[in-house]
Amino acid sequence: MMLIRISKVFILALLMLVFSLNVVRCETYNGNVLQAGISLQEKLPAAFFGTWRVKSVLVNTNSSKNFKKENIDIWNLSKEGDVINLSNPFSGASCSITLSYVGSDAIRFTKKGNYDGKILTDTVELYLQGDKFSGTNTLVLETLSDVDNSVIKTASATYKLVGEKIAGTSIR
Numbered sequence: 155m156m157l158i159r160i161s162k163v164f165i166l167a168l169l170m171l172v173f174s175l176n177v178v179r180c181e182t183y184n185g186n187v188l189q190a191g192i193s194l195q196e197k198l199p200a201a202f203f204g205t206w207r208v209k210s211v212l213v214n215t216n217s218s219k220n221f222k223k224e225n226i227d228i229w230n231l232s233k234e235g236d237v238i239n240l241s242n243p244f245s246g247a248s249c250s251i252t253l254s255y256v257g258s259d260a261i262r263f264t265k266k267g268n269y270d271g272k273i274l275t276d277t278v279e280l281y282l283q284g285d286k287f288s289g290t291n292t293l294v295l296e297t298l299s300d301v302d303n304s305v306i307k308t309a310s311a312t313y314k315l316v317g318e319k320i321a322g323t324s325i326r
Contacts, residue, residue: 197256198238201282205230205243205321210291210313217309220295229317240265259283271298278315285319 206229215221230241241248255262262279273296280289290312297307 198233198253198261199282201284201319202261202280203231203233204319206287206317207320208315208317210315213290213312213314215309215311217295217311220309221293221311225313228320238263255279271300272296273298280315280317287315287317289315289317291315 208227208229210225210227212221212223228242228244230239230243232239232241238251238253239248240251249265249267251263251265253261253263259282260279261282262277264278265276267274275294275296277292277294278289279291280287293311293313295309296305297309298304299306
């Protein structure tokens with residue numbers, strides 16, 4: 155009888171442990187999934203931060219009038235506290251990004267902005283190789299109705315990205 159009681163207590167304790175591990179794995183903090191108590195931001199390699207020269211080449215689109223075939227850009231990726239920013243010193247554009255995946259050399263993030271009745275969502279997947287990266291940038295441009303802000307048109311494009319680091323890091 156005592157052995158059955160100990161087995162039930164052991165099984166109950168084991169179930170509670172498994173449940174508590176699943177709760178930690180699924181919690182979110184500022185939109186970033188926690189994995190065993192470590193946020194995606196903490197997994198980012200220091201090499202990700204700094205100033206990058208980025209070349210993008212259009213791979214496919216459903217609206218060639220909305221997207222350039224090629225582009226050269228400057229990205230400054232920095233972190234202040236828990237916020238990761240992407241800015242362009244030439245255009246003056248700046249926004250915070252949301253991480254969705256950080257692996258040993260792969261990083262996926264999204265940035266979203268509203269521009270003149272349109273919403274642009276950028277999803278970037280990079281493969282970091284020291285002071286260079288390659289990857290893709292998927293853009294979705296939604297045009298909103300003036301009447302009820304519903305989406306009346308969607309244009310999309312996918313770009314191949316190649317980046318090279320121009321200057322160091324920026325973490326505060």
